[in-house]
Amino acid sequence: MIHVCDINNFFSWTGGGVRTYHLHKMEFFRGRSDALYTLIIPDDHFAVEREDNIHRVHFPATAIPGAENYRYILDAVRLRRVLRDLKPDLIEVGSPYIAPLIVPWAAEGTGAVICGFWHADYPRAYAERYAAEVMPALGPVAREAAWWFARQTYGRFTATFAAADCVVSDLWSHGIPRVFQTPLGVDIERFHPRHRSAELRASVGAADRPLLFFPHRLIEEKGLSALLDAFPRIWQRHHPVLVFAGVGPGKPKLDAFMARQPDVHYLGYVDDPATMARWYASADAIFALSAFETFGLSAAEAMASGAALIGADAGAVQEWVSRADCGVLVPYGDADALAAATNALLDGDTLRQKAANARAFAEAHFSWDSAFERMLGYYKEVVAAGSAAALAPEPRRWLT
Helix, strand or coil: EEEEECCCCCCCCCHHHHHHHHHCCCCCCCCCCEEEEEEEECCCCCCCEECCCCCEEEEEEEECCCCCCCCEECCCHHHHHHHHCCCCCEEECCCCCCHHHHHHHHHHCCEEEEEECCCCCCHHHHHCCCHHHCCCHHHHHHHHHHHHHHHHHHHHEEEEEEHHHHHHHHHHHCCCCCCCCCCCCCCCCCCHHHHCHHHHHHHHHCCCEEEEEECCCCCCCHHHHHHHHHHHHHHHHHHCCCECCCCCCCCCHHHHHHCCCCCCCEECCCCCHHHHHHHHHHHCEEEEEECCCCCCCHHHHHHHHEEEEEECCCHHHHHHHHHCCCEEEEEECCHHHHHHHHHHHHHHHHHHHHHHHHHHHHHHCCHHHHHHHHHHHHHHHHHHHCHHCCCCCECCCCCC
């Protein structure tokens, strides 16, 4: 029996991929005879829920100004008491910054091995980008400082897990050893082309026009400004309908855009997976414009739904589009290239084939059961090794 404990300050009940990852992980572990699973949830109160072999620990955490619905666990002393009561065999740290510093201290005396999951490309997506907004020359300095910090934290963990091959290579090249590639999954039955809805398309005026979908947080990281700049040129040529689903600080910019641009619709935050599945399957193509995805769960859900991708030519999305031949790639943040590539995709006769390729690849490679079976095997291997010294430093890759 192995006891796995996840601690992740990126978990939020209104979050995206990280929340989905942990909820499906709970379902995978539920009722198993060979494992226990505990999720420590940053919250505004303390409570423990036990259900079969699943524990949910709601842990008091500090709200983050400007990051709605996200909290950071800072009380290392209380966390140490909780971990000593839980006695996990393996602790997975799923967020950077604070957790990689306090969890190893809090876990002392438990005998647990500490691992990380690289859910965010924070040296580039956050450190470099935000520093460059203050002064462009600060961007590379902040990025290298973040990689140094990653080596002092993730680099000292027993192992680190990463979802995409490009991320594994990135970590290895920046001096982080013992990286295990473990792609995440998709509910390939829920996200399926059969959920395509003529009624849904007609409801936004796309009965006989292309429907394009942007299912992401409204932030610059996701390519929001580039899309708003490019779409009028796409609309002039093809008159597609563009639908947004998500919340974030870019909402005022989207509101101003919608006031002057026809055929743009906003759904807000869509909490119902079945509704999202219908939108994915009903779209002709999905924008996945972030260059910083470490897996790209929304892109994978779109692929499973049989939609082509219009993606950034960097990060995990580039990997899936290239492997599956399921869309087009554009330089991150390049609105001119985005307009040209989208128009070319809608002009050509390959859209349906790329959509079919997307579904075929997701069906063959992305499922939550296979993802967590692979992960559980790695967990058992790492626990059996007992220390970083007992593991080979070279990356362990999934597809070559």
